Amino acid sequence: MHTERDQIWGKQSDPQQAAAEETKKFDPKAFALELRDDIQQNRIKLPTLPALSLEALVVVNDAGSSMADVARMISKDTSMAARLVRYANSPLYRGISNVASVKAAITRIGMDAVKHAILSLAMRDVFTTGFRSIQVRMEALWKHSVVVATKSALLAGYFPHLNRDEAMLAGLIHDVGAIPILIKAKDHQFLLDDEKKLDKLVEALHMSVGKFMLSFWNFDPAMIDVAASHDKLDRKPAGEQVDYVDIVQVANILSYEQCEGHRLSRIDTGKIPAFQRVGIDLIAQFRQRPAGQEELDIGVALH
Ligand SMILES: [Fe+2]
Numbered sequence: 287m288h289t290e291r292d293q294i295w296g297k298q299s300d301p302q303q304a305a306a307e308e309t310k311k312f313d314p315k316a317f318a319l320e321l322r323d324d325i326q327q328n329r330i331k332l333p334t335l336p337a338l339s340l341e342a343l344v345v346v347n348d349a350g351s352s353m354a355d356v357a358r359m360i361s362k363d364t365s366m367a368a369r370l371v372r373y374a375n376s377p378l379y380r381g382i383s384n385v386a387s388v389k390a391a392i393t394r395i396g397m398d399a400v401k402h403a404i405l406s407l408a409m410r411d412v413f414t415t416g417f418r419s420i421q422v423r424m425e426a427l428w429k430h431s432v433v434v435a436t437k438s439a440l441l442a443g444y445f446p447h448l449n450r451d452e453a454m455l456a457g458l459i460h461d462v463g464a465i466p467i468l469i470k471a472k473d474h475q476f477l478l479d480d481e482k483k484l485d486k487l488v489e490a491l492h493m494s495v496g497k498f499m500l501s502f503w504n505f506d507p508a509m510i511d512v513a514a515s516h517d518k519l520d521r522k523p524a525g526e527q528v529d530y531v532d533i534v535q536v537a538n539i540l541s542y543e544q545c546e547g548h549r550l551s552r553i554d555t556g557k558i559p560a561f562q563r564v565g566i567d568l569i570a571q572f573r574q575r576p577a578g579q580e581e582l583d584i585g586v587a588l589h
């Protein structure tokens with residue numbers, strides 16, 4: 287019923303009703319198109335990689351750089367330096383004794399792999415947000431990414447042609463496309479209120495957004511492929527050998543094993559090509575190892 291007041295001032299908006307109306311009007315396709323435009327026209331603030339990590343990468347990629355050059359560059363960023371030393375002392379690399387310096391850490395990780403390690407260690411900052419309304423989801427996304435990354439790195443250890451640090455990075459970036467979607471969703475309260483709807487939206491869009499982000503950051507094609515295809519369980523890879531997409535698909539599904547109710551926890555893994563390529567027996571062996579503490583220790587090194 288309209289009151290006289292409504293006629294003069296316009297009807298006062300009822301927040302619940304407004305949210306219900308927004309839900310009714312919401313068009314996921316339009317959201318996706320808008321998000322793509324936002325990113326292309328720089329309207330959405332994509333997380334950036336820390337400047338010093340980028341400089342360190344330039345030095346690492348320069349064939350003329352010595353290990354001392356790389357160590358000097360990394361040491362400028364005290365938090366990166368500390369993380370790199372911790373990473374080199376994690377169960378992924380642990381030697382007889384602990385390393386104490388950046389130089390010793392690089393020696394242990396190896397000049398070839400250190401570039402992936404630097405990017406992995408920079409990821410913590412990418413998954414950090416100042417927007418309070420999406421902090422809990424971002425934190426959950428980071429935790430999931432760390433679990434997938436540690437499993438990926440350990441699985442890659444069984445394949446001499448794969449690099450454990452690259453597998454670690456692959457696990458950390460596989461769902462990176464969810465970040466801009468969450469950032470945009472913060473402007474739609476009803477999406478924040480309806481977890482299932484937001485999950486569906488992330489599921490539908492995160493691979494194409496991730497592909498776009500990693501191309502924008504100039505990542506290697508192998509990593510872009512991981513972001514773009516890790517949920518395409520029926521994919522037919524070009525090569526014969528196990529690749530990082532296979533590894534991340536397996537690690538991602540294993541990460542949901544204990545999560546009842548998640549669609550990937552009920553899946554028949556025997557039928558998934560990535561499981562067959564990585565090896566059903568190897569995965570069974572991997573599942574049975576008493577890995578809890580080891581994985582936790584590797585994960586801690588990424589924080
Ligand atoms: Fe995903």
Ligand SMILES: [Fe+2]
Pocket residue numbers: 430434460461538
């Ligand atoms: Fe995932």
